Structures are given as C-alpha cells and as structure tokens.
Amino acid sequence: MKSIIAYITEILKGIWTLLTGMKVTAKYFFTPWKHVTQQYPENRKTLKIAERFRGEVIMPHNENNEHKCTGCGICEINCPNGSIEIITKSLILEDGKKKRAIDQHIYHLGMCTFCNLCVKACPTGAIVMGQNFEHAVWDRSTLTKVLNQPGSKIMEGVKD
Amino acid sequence: MDELREIMITTDEIKTDEYLINMGPQHPSTHGVLRLLVQLEGEIVHNVQPHVGYIHSGIEKMAESLSYPQIGHLTDRMDYLSAHQNNEAVALCVENALQVEVPERVKYIRTIMSELSRLASHQLWWCVMGMDMGALTTFFYGLRDREDILDIFEETCGARLTVNYSIPGGLMFDIHPNFQRDVKAFIKKFKTKLPEYDRLLSGNVIFTERTKGVGFLSKEDAIAYGVTGPTGRASGFSCDLRKHRPYSAYDKVNFKEILSDVGDTYARYQVRMAEMWESMSIIEQLIDNIPEGDYAVKMKGVVKLPEGEFYQRVETARGEFGVFIVSDGKKNPYRVKFRSPGFSNLFAINHIAKGWKIADLVAIMSTFDLVIPDIDR
C-alpha cells in the first residue's frame, strides 16, 4: 500500500514540476506584446547599430573628395591576415621634391576579421570602422574594395 | 598506460554483440564537429573515443608568424564564448613579460567583462543543455537574456562575439558612457529571469530523472584527467584560479567558489547555475567602483618580448586556460602553446560515460560544455 502511495505521489510531484515550467511559458504566451523578436529586415529603418560596431573598414572623405591617408603602410603591417594592400605613387611637388602619396588603398573585405588593429594603428586616423553589416554579394570579387575614392587627394595639413 | 590501451579500439577486440557507431562529426549534440567513436552493446556504452581535429585551424602555428597584439585577436576564435578571458590571458602574459603595470581601471573593466562573458557563456550552455535533453523552449529563453549581454559588448567593444577588447597594455577602447547603466539594468533584469530558469528546467521531472545520479566523476579522477572549471568543481576539485591565483581585480571582490562533492551530471548543472549568481555578485561589487584613469598604457609600436618563457593562466567559463609563450627576443614568438580547458575535460568522457546509456552520454557531454574550436585550436 505504502509503495502505491509513494508511486502516486511521485507522479503527482512530477506533473507539478511540469506545470511549474508550463506556467512560465504560458505567461509569455499570453503576453505577446512583451516579445523580444526583432522583425529584421522589415525594421531596417529603425534598426540601431552601436556606433562602435565593427562592420567594415572605411575611409571617410570630406566634401572636396579629400582623405587623410598618407600611404605610410602602417595599417598594412598591422593587419594580421593581409586584408590591406597599400599601393603608393610618388608625386612631384611644385618645388621639385618628391612626395609619397596613396595610389590605391586596397581592402579585402572577404578576408577581414574586423579586429580593429589597423584603425588603432593608423597615425592620421584616415580609416575608421563602418557600421554596415550587410555584406552579402553575388560575386566575391566585389568584396575587394579600393577605399580611396577615384580622383581623391590628401587633405591639406595632414603629415606623416 | 592500461587506461590508454583500453581506449584504443581495434576491430578485432569487438565482440559479436557489440557495435561501433560514429557520433558526429555532424551531430547536433556535439555542438560542432566532434567525432565520438562509440562502442555499444545495445544501448549501453562500453567505450567512447573522441576524435578531434576536424576543425583544427593551426592557431598556435599561425601565432609564430604574428606579432603579439595580433595573436590576441586569434584567441577570440578558439573558445569564442570566453573570448574576453582568452584575450585577457594573452594580454596578461605579454604584460607580465614586459613588466608593464596596467592602470587599476583596466583591471576592473577586464574583470567585469570576463564575468559578463562567463554569464553569457553559461546562459548559452544552459539553453543548449535544455535543447540536448529535448526541451527546445529553454533555447529561446537563454538566448533572449544572452542578447542583452551581447548588446553591451557591441556597444563597448564594437563586436558581439569576437571582441578583441583586451589587448597587451590595456583595452581597445574605453567603456561606453552607457556601459555602467546598461550593466546594472541587465543585472537587475537577469535576477528576475534566473529563477525562471530554475522553474523551467532545474526542477523538471524529466530533466532531473535524466541527470541525477548519472555519469559520476570522482575528485581523484578529475585531478588525474586535469578536468578544471565548473566540471571539475562539481566533483569537489577546488580549482578556481580566480580564488587561488587572483589576477586582474579578483583579489578585490568577495565571492564563493562553488563546489559540490557529488560529481554527477546534475551537480555539474547546479554548479554552473550557482556560478551565474556569483558572477552577478562580482559585477555588482565592481561596477560602481571603476576607478578613473587611462584605459591603456602606451605601448611601443612594435612589441618585443625579452628572451625567455612566459606562462599565464586564467579561469574561463570552461576551466583553466593557459598561454605559454617562448620568446627569442623578436617581435614574433618562437613558440606559443595554449592549454585549453575543453581539451583536457573532453578526454575524461570515456571514463565517465562507460556503462551508461547512449542517451546519458548526450547529457554528460552537455554538462561538459564543449566548445570545439577550443579543443581543436
């Protein structure tokens, strides 16, 4: 007799623990306005991305199509996986002196691990991290980007 | 040695009524590409032989050609759930070698970040453990709360998982102005959510039946196999480096080392649940007292370690993580070795799972909290 009572109590206790769990899920089931699901991509307009979010490396240009990159190549050395290639050219200044300048700042987005080391190392602050995170493309060759815009030149007063 | 011989399975040894099956490398409960060769008699496990190497990425070898700040960012990718602690280990090792003293502020922030990622890691472990036991609901509850921590990481570190926040010499950025407010809001919220975890899973009759009294690991065996972290502490092995070898700001906080002497699957579960409360208490003690100061010391452009061997260990969410650097004075290390907790923990599985059912093996593996890149590196 005793064993039967113990057996039934065990079953009832078991059911009680299940109901305790169900109570938690039911609470959320009947209060759906408290939900946490984000309706991406419908909410693109209201989506808030943290300002420090490391989505890609970009080189900001001002309205005169000028950037701050001197072509020193420090970012290239600091990159752990060779995502940056710096191609420089030499400019002849008015006084006849030669000066190094950036020709192409090539950035391989597909290889980048978003570690921030290049941005941290750049002495002039020419590159920063952008917040764009939607990087899906049809052709991977489009992941190789040239960061300095065509026809751009270095800002007045930026020295290395 | 006998033990080793026992693990080696050759097809001749298999009796007629036993069979070998591969669990993994693609199996939902191995959480990645881990292959377990299981020798079964019916449903009873006779032998488990883990085969690792399916996602070996050669991080130790790669590190030999990288500079010290660059090595840190690779350790994010080993135990990605303890990325902060891994970063911290490399940073501390390099700082110790260079005898650089980082500001108090850095130490406090590092400790808070480590505890936050321990919380996030345990949350993920909890929800995945529920899922392994067939309770899919827990998965959503755990991830819901983990999201808050990841948002805090995103705001301050700029990344959610591979944060690369602790670098040799300090931190990548200072904390975000909202950091303290957000962390406090999270702790307040999570204190109401954690009891919900208990109501959902800890008392659940199906769950307790499957975990209580299943898969014992004794203290002696835990020490013999080098099992550390919550898994070791559930067997009564007092191995919390935060207590025994305090680093960063752990010597300034009061917290309990959670120990259990039962050593079964349920004990491992409970140790982690209790650790979440302790982590929250550590964060609460530090969050209002972050000292003012710099967030990094100025390091040289090229970091060169003096010749010699340097070792630093930290407590990650999985156990003891060690960084061993051999330097020959150049800007790259001569050799780097990582002692990862997952690797040592995993190889106790044969000892534990022997004699239990195959379903128990899933439960046991789940309480080991395996992260495969941590094991394979």
Ligand code: SF4
């Ligand atoms: S973020 Fe890191 S990986 Fe990406 S380009 Fe910069 S240094 Fe290289």
Ligand code: SF4
């Ligand atoms: S981006 Fe900065 S570090 Fe890289 S080449 Fe230009 S100036 Fe030098």
